[in-house]
Amino acid sequence: MTGVTSPTEQLPDSAALPSSSPSPPWYRRTFADLSPLRDNPDYRRVWSGQAVSSIGQQMTAVAVAVQIYDLTGSAFATGLVGLFSFVPLVVFGLYGGAVADTVDRRRLGLIGAAGLAAVSLVLAVQAAAGLDQVAVLYAAVALQAGFFAMSSPARSAMIPRLVPGHQLPAANALNTVGMNLGLTVGPMLGGLLIGAYGPQAAYLVDTVAFTGTLYAMWRLPAIRPLGDRTGRASVLEGLRFLREQPNLRTSFLADLAAMVFGMPRALFPALAVTLYGGDARTVGLLVSAPAVGALLGALFSGWVGRIHRQGVAVLAAVCAWGLAIAAFGALHNLWLGLLLLAVAGCADTVSMIFRNTMMQVAAPDEMRGRLQGVFIVVVAGGPRLGDFESGAVASLTTPITSVITGGLACVAAALLLAARRPAFLTYDSRHPTP
Template sequence: MTTTQEQEPGQAPSRRRLLADLTPLRTSADFRRLWFGGTVSWVGQGMTALAISLQVYEITRSPFSVGLVGLFSLVPLVAFGLYGGAIADTVDRRKLGLSSACGSAVLSVALATAAFTGLRSVWFLYGIVSLQAVCAALISPARSSMIPRLLPPEQLRAANALNSMVMTFGTLVGPSLGGIIVGVGGFQAAYTIDALAFSASLYAMWRLPSMLPDRKGDKRASVLDGLRFLATRPNLRMTFFTDLCAMVLAHPRALFPAIAVLWYGGDARTTGLLVAAPAVGALLGGVLSGWQGRIRHHGQAILVAVACWGTAVAVFGLTRNLWIGLLLLAVAGYSDTVSMIFRNTMMQVAAPDEMRGRLQGVFIVVVAGGPRLGDFLAGSVADLTSPAVAITGGGLACVLAIGLLALYGRGFRRYDAHDPTP
């Protein structure tokens, strides 16, 4: 039985809740505007991502060319992720976020203009995608580093749960809405709506106060200093290791098209269900996050959540019933969100303000690169053996790796939200 002593630091004992804690939205107008602006822009970005893929295919009729869209997005995101964090630890984060949001809005306007003028160039679209990734690599560390300055520490866990809902909602709704809009109004309509959607994010950034990093002295922030800091902070370092266990070892997404046919006798619609199931679970992880406020030992929560992810993936590899499989994928998505909420909270609370941008930069690299490595590993193992071996073996490997990390990271297991130690 959980006691009221395990409430988040600074909170008065309250009745047990199941749904997400909306306190950050009620108490901070700045966070409320940032959250709403992020919701609108995430949906717009999801629309644009699908529209660009559809337009590339319409121009080339080549699935390979469509696949290159992901590559042109991934490389700049990883390359600029670390440097975006270093910049966020050097300059006014409000100005950095505002400039990046302006850049993204200008790129959406460029897409809309090209669509209206009839420009059909796949390399133009690849260039826009790359620049969009650069803007994302700059704005994400700045935005994440702002939140601990807008809210007290006891509200950061709830804020991260609310932000997880924004990302998942945009991922689910954006592409679906984009497909409808492209079908009804063409690419021009989708790109124009995305450009207008950025106005909400721009307004939220404009209304924020100045956000200069709390730096000691005049020393310029460097990527290497951030990595050295992370190397000497075992609890923060473990948050990245645990995430890599899940994303690299037990990430079956690349095999969904194959198993939709081989296991379930389905088609593209079955693949769509398999892709959507973890996202639905992830959204529920944010919506049903109220209970997390009673968790005091965040390291233990992360270890359990990642172990649940690996277990759900391993069992998914053994079942041939579609609905049971979808349920297991939803459980995996739910577990991933729980892990992500506590990981983000630890980084925001335990890290000093002058390092938050660079840690978020490392986070971008892990989040962007980890699943791609997982796709490659799952595909390679499935090619050498079978999809079942790749999925179930990967899930079991994840659980084993988390068990070893739990044995190694005693301090991580004992991490106390009341007395955060990086």
């Protein structure tokens, strides 16, 4: 089917453009490369469906938080949503990655989307019926996290089968655009709908939004892992593979360092009051600034396809993240601080694009699901460890000291990784080695 490439077509060497190729016009070198959407109908449908679904899921996240707080009046009860989602994300992320390496990934993605849509419909029904049971909301959040974690590795692992190798950086940039559209547009639309019609409206829109993903998955051909694997795929086998592949392992460690040391989001409420003399609206600005920067970074990502030293790009982006966070803590001006947080979000987008591309190209197809499962664990667990780290340091010192030292520790960790693994700096996407 159109849009599905053969293993030969996926060879990373195909990313190298002939030396006689004319230079693309300036706007293609500047803005996000849309060629994966233009050239691959299957990828275009998957991307569109996931972008719309991401907006709906963020609307649901806001609605759940609002509903729990309205029922309990407790910030602690609202914060427990993170705990009820974290455990399924970790457990089912690893397990879902192993399953994705043995079954039809298209079917797994279809089941996950259907499950998520069903949970959103249940949430809409309970809100409309006035059930007012916090336990039901916690259970729904856990189910959502489980369905997402089970199907997300399959959806990510199928991307290299939907676009040719030389378009993978552009495809990952577009995936980041879709994700950050959800993070920026979803909460805003959710707040408007909840204020006007109640949380059930946001849940219903989310349910309908999943039809795009369901349609896209339905249209795909079967996407089974390549190779001769039969039976079960071991999670431990995937972890052993990652341990034995230094470049992929270094990319994971670089992201973990950024999330653990340079993620001060738990301090935003304290900083909003003590540093800027603001209120909840100030917290909202601080929270949204990195997402806005990440979205802009993805929109202006036309240059990423020309970068072959992707290991250098990852570590440079992590250092840029850490320096921006440290400067945010040192400079006590709100608007400058928001700009620095946006710069950090942009750097995170660059790192994510190249880390995903390295994982998709350097790893064999039969391992991609499990590596994506580990990736989910890092993405889910890293920020939460970062919340603990920043809060602990702030309690021993001050919030400002925690932000500054965290950003500098992130830079130090990236430089240490560069010193310990110099081969990572020579990683070349035209000749990838895991």
